[in-house]
Amino acid sequence: xxxxxxxxxxKRYSDRVLYALWAVFSVIMIVVAVHDYYRxxxxxxxxxxxxxxxxxxxxxxxxxxxxxxxxxxxxxxxxEPSKWFGHHLKWFPLxxxxxxxxxxxxxxxxxxxxGETYNHDAWLVLIPYEAVKLLLFFGLWLGVxxxxxxxxxxxxxxxxxxxxxxxLAESRIAxxxxxxxxxFFFNSLNxxxxxxxMDVERADRLLACLGELLRASLQSGGQELIPLGxxxxxxxxxxxxxxxxxxxxxxxxxxxxxxxxxxGVPAMLMQxxxxxxxxxxxxxxxxxVRIEIAAVRKNDELVLSVRNTGSSLPPDWREGVGLRNCRxxxxxxxxxxxxxxxxxxxxxxxxxxxxxxxxxxx
Amino acid sequence: MIRALIADDEWAARAxxxxxxxEQGDIEIVxxxxxxIRAAEAIFRHRPDVAFLDLQMPGLTxxxxxxxxDQDDAPLLVFVTAFDEHAIRAFELNAxxxxxxxxxxxxxxxxxxxxxxxxxxxxxxxxxxxxARAQTHSSERLLVPDGxxxxxxxxxxxEWIEADDNYVxxxxxxxxxxxxxxxxxxxxxxGESQFARIHKSAAVNLAAIQALAPxxxxxxxxxxxxxxxxxxxxxxxxxxxxxxxx
Numbered sequence: 001x002x003x004x005x006x007x008x009x010x011k012r013y014s015d016r017v018l019y020a021l022w023a024v025f026s027v028i029m030i031v032v033a034v035h036d037y038y039r040x041x042x043x044x045x046x047x048x049x050x051x052x053x054x055x056x057x058x059x060x061x062x063x064x065x066x067x068x069x070x071x072x073x074x075x076x077x078x079x080e081p082s083k084w085f086g087h088h089l090k091w092f093p094l095x096x097x098x099x100x101x102x103x104x105x106x107x108x109x110x111x112x113x114x115g116e117t118y119n120h121d122a123w124l125v126l127i128p129y130e131a132v133k134l135l136l137f138f139g140l141w142l143g144v145x146x147x148x149x150x151x152x153x154x155x156x157x158x159x160x161x162x163x164x165x166x167x168l169a170e171s172r173i174a175x176x177x178x179x180x181x182x183x184f185f186f187n188s189l190n191x192x193x194x195x196x197x198m199d200v201e202r203a204d205r206l207l208a209c210l211g212e213l214l215r216a217s218l219q220s221g222g223q224e225l226i227p228l229g230x231x232x233x234x235x236x237x238x239x240x241x242x243x244x245x246x247x248x249x250x251x252x253x254x255x256x257x258x259x260x261x262x263x264g265v266p267a268m269l270m271q272x273x274x275x276x277x278x279x280x281x282x283x284x285x286x287x288x289v290r291i292e293i294a295a296v297r298k299n300d301e302l303v304l305s306v307r308n309t310g311s312s313l314p315p316d317w318r319e320g321v322g323l324r325n326c327r328x329x330x331x332x333x334x335x336x337x338x339x340x341x342x343x344x345x346x347x348x349x350x351x352x353x354x355x356x357x358x359x360x361x362x
Numbered sequence: 363m364i365r366a367l368i369a370d371d372e373w374a375a376r377a378x379x380x381x382x383x384x385e386q387g388d389i390e391i392v393x394x395x396x397x398x399i400r401a402a403e404a405i406f407r408h409r410p411d412v413a414f415l416d417l418q419m420p421g422l423t424x425x426x427x428x429x430x431x432d433q434d435d436a437p438l439l440v441f442v443t444a445f446d447e448h449a450i451r452a453f454e455l456n457a458x459x460x461x462x463x464x465x466x467x468x469x470x471x472x473x474x475x476x477x478x479x480x481x482x483x484x485x486x487x488x489x490x491x492x493x494a495r496a497q498t499h500s501s502e503r504l505l506v507p508d509g510x511x512x513x514x515x516x517x518x519x520x521e522w523i524e525a526d527d528n529y530v531x532x533x534x535x536x537x538x539x540x541x542x543x544x545x546x547x548x549x550x551x552x553g554e555s556q557f558a559r560i561h562k563s564a565a566v567n568l569a570a571i572q573a574l575a576p577x578x579x580x581x582x583x584x585x586x587x588x589x590x591x592x593x594x595x596x597x598x599x600x601x602x603x604x605x606x607x608x
Contacts, residue, residue: 183418186444187372190463194378245372283371286397286420 014152018145026056050110058102059134062095063141078153081146088142095138096131169332181275184241185210191245206244209237217268224361225264225333228295228302232256235270235293242278250282255294263302264360266333270304272322273351277308280349285310290348302355309348323351330355364481367408368394369401369424370416370442375463379414379442382470389474398422402430402505403512406542410437412458412477417443417450422505422514428494430505432543433550436487438477439494453493458486492550501553506532506539515539517552521570521586525563535588558602560584560594568605 033052034045042048066088067074077084104120111118120126188210195203216234232254239252274293281289289310296303319327323342330338330353339354366389370376376394383389392408395401399421405413415424422430428439441460443450450460458480459473480486494500503514515534524531525545532539532548541548549557549565559565566584574594575583582594594602 181445183445186463187375190378190444190465191372191374193464193466194374194381197381198377245374248373283418284420286399 014148014155018148021144022060022141026060029056046114050107054103054106058099058106059137061102062098063138066091066095067145075149075153078146078150084146085142089138092135092138096134099134100127100130184275185214187245188241191241195244202244206241209240213237213241217271219267224267225358226267227261227360228263228265228304229261231265231267231270232261232293232295234268235274238271238274239293242274242282246278246282248288250278250289250291253290253292255292255296257296260295260297260302262360263297263355264358265302265304265355266329269326269329269353270306272326273304273306273353276320276322276351277306277311277349281308281310297357298354300357302357303352304355305350305352307348307350311349313342313344313349326353363390364388364412364477365390365392365408365410367392367401367404367410367413367437369396369398369404369413369419369427371396371419372416375416375442379470382467383474386474388478398424398427399505399512399514402427405431405437406507406512409435411481412438412440414440414442417441423498425494426498426500428491429498429500429551431491433488433491433547434484434544435542436491438480438483438487439490440473440477453490458490495551500551501556504532504552506541508539517556518567518569520552520557520567521588521590522560522564522566522592523548523557558605559598560592560602561598562595564592566592571606574602574606 030049030052033048037048070087074084074087077087104118107120108118121129188206192203192206192210195206213234216237236254243250243252270293274291277289277291281291287310289308291306291308294303294305294307319342323340327340330340334356337356339352341352341354343350343352366383368376368379368383368391370379373396376396380391380394383391392410393404395404396419398419401413401415401419401424402422404410405427413427415427417424419427424441424443428436428441431437438458440458441450441453442463442465443460444463453460459476461469461473502517504517504520505512506515515532519534519536521533521535523545524533526540528542528544530541530543530545530548532541545563545565549559556569557565557567566586570586570588572585572587575585577583580596580599582599584592584594586592
């Protein structure tokens with residue numbers, strides 16, 4: 001809680017504004033007092049300066065003292081104005097006493113030093129008068145201070161919230177990109193463990209594929225863009241493993257323009273799309289499936305697609321995890337400029353991603 | 363000899379399992395299937411003692427295959443899966459075993475020890491089938507023989523069911539199917555809400571009933587929407603009347 005309220009930059013800034021405001025207020029008060037004094041026929045400039053100056057400086061001192069000592073606890077009550085004001089105002093009697101002693105002591109002292117006598121109203125009249133005056137100013141300034149402090153806290157919370165959102169987006173994109181299903185890994189490991197007994201070389205190759213894919217998926221956390229050529233190489237690793245597992249049930253075709261290989265794309269972007277094709281058509285269906293992977297450029301956009309035969313979208317189709325992750329990840333990186341679309345035709349189900357052409361990150 | 367069936371849609375997984383099973387002196391592999399429907403067919407045809415069922419298969423999942431078996435007649439079930447899914451945990455208490463991929467030979471040998479110890483245990487089979495039914499929508503779809511093959515029919519299309527020794531005739535409006543199941547177990551699978559006994563050897567889909575007509579001595583005629591008339595015996599009358607009113 002305290003961390004949330006420990007307000008640094010914003011508070012310091014608003015404090016400076018507050019002090020400046022206070023200084024302006026003091027000057028005005030003094031000018032008014034001087035002006036008043038001359039209109040009343042007075043001739044000694046130092047007198048109104050002393051009166052108002054002593055009042056202002058001691059009021060400032062006391063307020064500053066209270067603010068320094070009690071700041072932390074007062075900040076805690078910013079959310080409950082009645083408590084905040086209550087805890088300030090409970091010190092008012094002491095405040096008043098200290099104010100009277102200091103102000104009138106100083107004025108008397110200065111008068112005496114200059115060989116004059118400081119005449120003021122009787123204490124019985126003076127004390128209520130000063131009390132009301134002080135309470136008015138005290139109240140006014142408490143209001144102002146409350147406003148400033150509340151603003152500073154609000155500002156700090158906003159910043160904290162923004163940071164939180166940014167962190168959330170980062171972690172979100174990290175989870176979104178690590179979408180290789182555990183199923184895939186365990187099944188692949190099982191395939192390798194079976195292959196070992198039959199063809200050590202093939203098992204070894206498959207293990208290397210799996211290792212490389214795992215490494216890529218662990219690294220693909222951020223928002224950086226890799227060249228499409230690299231992305232397709234990773235996709236091919238995945239396809240190789242799946243082909244080893246389902247060799248007799250699927251064919252995979254690639255249709256890739258050479259011209260698009262250097263365009264930047266988020267790493268492992270297409271993997272969930274290909275995974276979906278395998279999951280819905282190959283792993284669930286009994287027919288032989290054809291998968292076509294395409295990457296072409298259309299005007300200023302890169303169009304990536306994965307199409308498969310052997311599956312259809314059910315009438316109550318709802319977007320699954322793979323596609324949603326893909327879309328949300330694109331949303332974070334490209335905003336509204338990227339599109340994800342799933343469609344069905346006689347030729348099968350097709351997932352299409354359209355991206356603006358960007359350079360790969362360095 | 364213990365007669366075993368292997369069902370997995372990945373050839374490598376089948377190869378691995380069959381290699382190690384063949385090494386055992388007392389196990390004979392009677393069939394290998396690469397999808398759920400063919401696995402069920404093979405179980406009905408070969409009646410193995412133990413079936414190794416992969417959970418993820420086209421056609422029917424391993425669980426769906428298990429749910430379509432007759433409780434008293436099922437093989438011992440060993441589920442094999444790549445991932446410790448929620449579904450498989452239900453079997454911790456009553457499947458013979460489940461194995462997680464990839465597994466080593468020691469793990470398989472442990473399973474085989476359990477299998478050998480339970481080849482005569484009827485209860486283990488029945489409860490595994492019951493658990494599989496609870497996990498799947500087995501009351502909505504029924505696996506029936508259609509020529510040489512098996513296929514799934516929607517259970518709401520069934521009009522009535524008739525016991526015939528160790529078999530049952532499942533009648534839909536269009537045609538009938540002959541299953542080697544007991545009427546009692548089939549009704550357990552289809553669930554109480556949709557079907558009701560009307561006779562020692564017959565049950566009817568409540569939704570297919572058009573009218574009930576009283577006969578001599580408390581018996582009734584059950585008239586079906588299709589025009590067919592069945593006999594309701596006194597013994598099941600009260601139960602059926604109560605359910606019709608609901």
